Amino acid sequence: DAGVIQSPRHEVTEMGQEVTLRCKPISGHDYLFWYRQTMMRGLELLIYFNNNVPIDDSGMPEDRFSAKMPNASFSTLKIQPSEPRDSAVYFCASSLNYEQYFGPGTRLTVT
């Protein structure tokens, strides 16, 4: 299997712009997670889905953040409008039996 796929790998954008991060989970996995990693706060869970349904989005920092999972093989995390404090590495992970497999991450820089 190709593992979890994320795109883009790097994104540089200006404050106020919309950013969309994409994730393709491992086929057959029924859980999908979005994390954000920064030096200050570490690895934080933003939202997770089970069978394409959002289960808990309490980690989403603000209304500027939204996530969707229209089908079992695709999810997006959108930030609109983006701010410099959103700069971080965003990971997507998928899971079948508790073990979470992380994608390579998207490094987002908002200037």
Add this chain to the structure above:
Amino acid sequence: QQPVQSPQAVILREGEDAVINCSSSKALYSVHWYRQKHGEAPIFLMILLKGGEQKGHDKISASFNEKKQQSSLYLTASQLSYSGTYFCGTSSGAGSYQLTFGKGTKLSVIP
């Protein structure tokens, strides 16, 4: 509540042993251990479920004491490839896939 890991950083020579601790103020159902190398995604190492079991593979093992709400990761006869940041992720409910990660322990193995 974020679990607390100790130590924050440790330097070992090849062949030496190390212990990384993870403690929580909340009752735990499971503890997950991950290793992350610089610029890469976290990689799953092992999961320990409520029951105080000990697990291991190769020269890396872990224990879980749910009464003390603590887990420890043991690395024996360390190899250069063990270098990286180790994270524990904890969940509080049976069947819960929602993990809260500690801030990590940076392990450096030198020749």
